[in-house]
Amino acid sequence: MNYQIKSITAQNGGPTTFNGTNTYILGNNNLIIIDPGPDDNQHLENILRNVENKNVEHIIVTHTHKDHSTLANKLAEITGAKKIGSTKYFIKNQEKNSIINFDTEFTPDIYLIDQMVIKTEDLILKALHTPGHTSDHFCFKEETKSKIFTGDHIMGWSSTLVSPPDGNMGDYIESLNRIIDQGNNEYFPGHGDKITDGKRYTEKLLQHRTNRKQRIHELITLGNKNAEELTSYIYKDIDTRLLKYATLTILAHLIDLEKENFIKSDGTNNTETKYRKI
Ligand SMILES: [Zn+2]
Incomplete structure (x- = not known):
């Protein structure tokens, strides 16, 4: 099966989005759109220009x-496509998840489940x-x-x-292993260029996370610390706009290490929570 892949980058570049969100349009006549992107008129116009009056069957998030x-709701209205995505696992507490906002308006026509197959006449x-x-x-x-659309x-x-x-x-690391188990594939990410040597790339990411986890554990062994303090030890020359994101990722490691009984806290699990060795 031969089919076209078009990549359109939205104009929402920034410290967490790099050049902007990549929207992918797949297929020859019956199209699938992966990640429609932000609700932005210029981006919508670019997508529709690339759709060229062809039938859009699915919009996947x-x-x-x-x-x-x-942009999914608007694009579905214009094209008549079915929206496919998942809010099933979504935590509805906006306050606690406020760093990057979740889209509470997205309403899938079809809810994703693991291993679900999405088919058009051009591709599966x-x-x-x-x-x-x-x-x-x-x-x-x-x-x-052998392609994987990897989102974020x-x-x-x-x-x-x-x-x-x-x-x-913990889930993230397990999910990296899941993608490694898919063998060698070319990746089309939600931000940045495509990755040709996918398996090796993911193995490196996994190694990076393993090293980071070890380093955090070592630092806690030397004395009680919270996520903010650890961030200043680990990220020496970080762009200040990324500091809060780095701190949260460190916190994710701390929560994971506590779950595995390497370290202990009072259970509050925020960026100021002190963790100690066991
Ligand atoms: Zn994201």
Whole structure:
């Protein structure tokens, strides 16, 4: 099966989005759109220009962070496509998940479940539940051409933000292993360029997380620390706009280490919570 893949980057570049969110249009005549992106008129126009009056069958959302999903409702209305996504695992506490806003307006016509198959006459995608960055995150594998659309699970420019309480480092690491188990594939991420050597790339990401976990454990062994203090030890020259995201990712590691009984806290699990060795 041969089919076209078009990538359109939204104009929402920034410290957490790199150049902007990538929207993918797949297929020859019956199209699938993955991650419609932010609710932005210029981006909507660019998408529709690339659709060229062809039939859009499905609009798929990898996860419900606003920069990926908010255009879905409008685009579905214009094209008549069915929206496919997941809010099933979504934590509705906006306050606790306020760093990156979730899209509470996204209403899928079809709810994703793991291993679900999405078919057009041009291609077949298989949904892989990959929680960690968010609990509702899915990647999509196209097997005949060994491609995976990786959303924010694996990105082409930076390691992924894992922000508690919805983000979960234990789940994230498990989901990296799940993608490694898919063999070698080419990745099309939600931000950044495509990744040709996917398996090796993910193995490196996994190694990075393992090293980070070890380093955090070592630092706690030397004295009680919270996520903010650890961030200043670990990230020496960080862009200050990224500081709060780095701190949350460190917190995700701390929660994971506590769950595995390496360290202990008073159970409050915020960025000021002190963790101690066991
Ligand atoms: Zn995201």
